[in-house]
Amino acid sequence: MSVTRMLETYPATINMDRKAIADTVEILLECSQACTACADACLSEQDVADLAKCIRTDLDCADICDTTARVLSRHTGYDANITRAQLQACAQACSACATECERHAGHHEHCRACAEVCRRCAEACRGLLAKMS
Amino acid sequence: MSVTRMLETYPATINMDRKAIADTVEILLECSQACTACADACLSEQDVADLAKCIRTDLDCADICDTTARVLSRHTGYDANITRAQLQACAQACSACATECERHAGHHEHCRACAEVCRRCAEACRGLLAKMS
Amino acid sequence: MSVTRMLETYPATINMDRKAIADTVEILLECSQACTACADACLSEQDVADLAKCIRTDLDCADICDTTARVLSRHTGYDANITRAQLQACAQACSACATECERHAGHHEHCRACAEVCRRCAEACRGLLAKMS
Amino acid sequence: MSVTRMLETYPATINMDRKAIADTVEILLECSQACTACADACLSEQDVADLAKCIRTDLDCADICDTTARVLSRHTGYDANITRAQLQACAQACSACATECERHAGHHEHCRACAEVCRRCAEACRGLLAKMS
Numbered sequence: 030m031s032v033t034r035m036l037e038t039y040p041a042t043i044n045m046d047r048k049a050i051a052d053t054v055e056i057l058l059e060c061s062q063a064c065t066a067c068a069d070a071c072l073s074e075q076d077v078a079d080l081a082k083c084i085r086t087d088l089d090c091a092d093i094c095d096t097t098a099r100v101l102s103r104h105t106g107y108d109a110n111i112t113r114a115q116l117q118a119c120a121q122a123c124s125a126c127a128t129e130c131e132r133h134a135g136h137h138e139h140c141r142a143c144a145e146v147c148r149r150c151a152e153a154c155r156g157l158l159a160k161m162s
Numbered sequence: 163m164s165v166t167r168m169l170e171t172y173p174a175t176i177n178m179d180r181k182a183i184a185d186t187v188e189i190l191l192e193c194s195q196a197c198t199a200c201a202d203a204c205l206s207e208q209d210v211a212d213l214a215k216c217i218r219t220d221l222d223c224a225d226i227c228d229t230t231a232r233v234l235s236r237h238t239g240y241d242a243n244i245t246r247a248q249l250q251a252c253a254q255a256c257s258a259c260a261t262e263c264e265r266h267a268g269h270h271e272h273c274r275a276c277a278e279v280c281r282r283c284a285e286a287c288r289g290l291l292a293k294m295s
Numbered sequence: 296m297s298v299t300r301m302l303e304t305y306p307a308t309i310n311m312d313r314k315a316i317a318d319t320v321e322i323l324l325e326c327s328q329a330c331t332a333c334a335d336a337c338l339s340e341q342d343v344a345d346l347a348k349c350i351r352t353d354l355d356c357a358d359i360c361d362t363t364a365r366v367l368s369r370h371t372g373y374d375a376n377i378t379r380a381q382l383q384a385c386a387q388a389c390s391a392c393a394t395e396c397e398r399h400a401g402h403h404e405h406c407r408a409c410a411e412v413c414r415r416c417a418e419a420c421r422g423l424l425a426k427m428s
Numbered sequence: 429m430s431v432t433r434m435l436e437t438y439p440a441t442i443n444m445d446r447k448a449i450a451d452t453v454e455i456l457l458e459c460s461q462a463c464t465a466c467a468d469a470c471l472s473e474q475d476v477a478d479l480a481k482c483i484r485t486d487l488d489c490a491d492i493c494d495t496t497a498r499v500l501s502r503h504t505g506y507d508a509n510i511t512r513a514q515l516q517a518c519a520q521a522c523s524a525c526a527t528e529c530e531r532h533a534g535h536h537e538h539c540r541a542c543a544e545v546c547r548r549c550a551e552a553c554r555g556l557l558a559k560m561s
Contacts (some may be wrong), residue, residue, distance in 0.1 A: 030429075030458050030461075031458055031461070031462050031541055031544075031545050032458075032461055032465075034541050035461070035462055035465035035469070035538060035541060035542070036465070037350075037464065037537075038467075038469065038537035038538040038540075038541055039465070039469050039472070039538065040222040040469055040472050040473055040536075040538070041472040046285065052224055054461065055467040058431055058457045058461060059429050059431075062429075062430070062431055062434070062453065062457060062497065062501055063430050063434055065498050065501045065502065066431075066434035066435070066438070066501045066502075067434065069351065069438070069495065069501065069502040069503060069504050070302075070349055070434070070437065070439055070504075072347045072349065072351060072439050072502045072504040073438070073439050073440040073503070073506075074439055077343055077344050077347065078341075078343050078344065080221055081238050081239055081338045081339065081343065082238065083237030083239075084238075084239075084338055084350075085236055085238045085239040085335065085338060086239060086244075088232075088236065088242065088334075088354075089233050089236065089241075089244055089248075091234070091249060091498075092228075092229040092232050093233070093235065093244075095225075095229070095494060096225040096226055096228070098461065098464075099221075099222075099225050099464050099490075100222050100225065100226070102461055102464040102465045103218055103221065103464065103465075103468040104468060104472070105214050105215065105217075105218045105255075105468050105469075105471040105472045106216075106217075106218040106219060106262075106471075108216025108219065108258050109223075110225075110254050110258065111219075111222055111251070111254055111255050111258055114250055114251035114254040114255070115222075115226060115251045115255075117247055117250075117251070118244070118247035118248045118251045120251070121243050121244055121247040122244050122247070122248075125241050125243065125244055129239075131442060137437075137439070138437035139438065139439070141437075142430055142434060142437055143434070144432050145430075146430050163296075163325050163328075163498050164325055164328070164329050164408055164412050165325075165328055165332075166404060167408050168328070168329055168333065168336070168408060169332070171336065171338055171403075171404035171407075171408055172332070172335075172336050172339070172405065173336055173339050173403070173405070174339040182312035187328060189325050191324045191328060192297055192298075195296075195297070195298055195301070195320065195324060195364065195368055196297050196301055198365050198368045198369065199298075199302070199305070199368045199369075200301065201333035201487075202302070202305075202368065202369040202370060202371050202484065203304060203305050203306055203371075205371040205372075205480045205483055205484060206306050206307040206370070206371045206480065207306055207314075208477075210476055210480065211474075211476050211477065214471045214472065214476065218468065218471060221467075221487075224365075228361060230493055231328065232331050232357075234332065235328055235331045235332045235335065236332075236335040236338045237335060237339070238335050238336075238338040239338075240401070241306040268518075269302035270304075271308070272301060272304040272305065272306070274304075275297055275300050275301060275304055276301070278297075279297050279427070309528075311474065343465070347504050347505055348504065348505025349503040349505075350504075351502055351504045352505060352507065352510075354498075354502065355507075355510055355514075358495040358498050358499065358513060359495055359499070359510075360495075361491075361495070362491040362492055362494070362495040364554065365487075365488070365491050366488050366491065366492070369484055369488065371480050371481065371483075371484045372480055372481025372482075372483075372485060372528075374485065374488075374524050375468050375561040376524065377485075377488055377492075377517070377520055377521050377524055380513075380516055380517035380520040380521070381488075381492060381517045381521075382511035383513055383516075383517070384514045384516070384517045387509050387510055387513040388510050388513070388514075391507050391509065391510055395505075403556075418529050
């Protein structure tokens, strides 16, 4: 992934820990993709009716992770209040999605895999929030 | 806009004020588009170097409004904590973008127009948050 | 909607019919939202298992319409080849989504409503493509 | 990245080469992020006025890559015509963005890095298209 290289070539000052930003952006991209894939895999399961809430939470989490990755990929005209609020929304969505996917992890490997990524992503968002305060 | 018709044809219960949801989704779509267009218009201004923070805030606001509109367009498996956190991030981004665009409203009509939409969108998000509590 | 106002305040030349662009952007935003809402409504139907392809096509169509609306909202550094290719992908997605939603229009009002918006959006994309050549 | 694991846990048939899909999704995510970061880095350069077209093309490419990654992450209700058209739009955007970034690669390391990722992404999209026909 070129996330670190893009950060290193940014021409001005960055008011955050570059390593923590890069790690968080990478897990956000991974989490968004895993949620999109998990929602789609759920649609092909025979018990799809039992997975409606899982699919919906996956879709929210995918959108929120994508947007958070973009906010963290920008450093010009930095506004800590926007970054902080979006990270909080993302930590909330990832935690909720992890919990919902874990309910189905015994039956569906894609839910188990997605739950693990969501859990790590929620931790990364909370870790970055802690470094900001 | 078919936002209201889509809400009316939703086959299950919605735990929020449908009219307030529809109004908020419509202004979110409008705000996202205005921010994308304002960022692009700024890029064609001779004083683009003075507009760097405006462009960046426009881009954040566009992404955050898009995602918030999607979260509010889903009702299955509703999670109030996700909706609330994303609305808070959106109100923050729209307020910040309105303030930044207002700084350039005297010189650039697109900034004036965008600031007005952002201000209304921030109010809509805060109004919906107030109805949720 | 402020789409027309944003176009009118763009400070440089636009190499396309502004009225046609504004109309297409507006129907793209409407179509993206309708597809997101239709996918969510399908998730709450008892026959969700029969709606899996409809949900998936809705999700693709929502993403593709969003991206196409953004491409059409930018005029700086215009590249006709990108705009044309994205409009073609969007016309394809909207036509396919209209056809799939029409299959369920007799049972589900949200599919009927979404099909109508998708059909109009496909026509708008094809109309704009015709004006470009 | 969990892209391959998500593909392996998909519960139904996939009508495409799974390895080629996974490789393409990974480079699409990388390219979208690189383009978002390059646009932002350009905004902080002193010669930002000379980079307006580069920023715009970066923004289009980021949106188009994100959407294409999502389309390729779904396999339920597969429609080859949508996938093909979106891949063609993406190959077009990535090639154009690579060419534009290369023009600035001598002055800006972020443009050099972004151009390399865009070039690889365009090739991945074309390679997947070739496997589909």
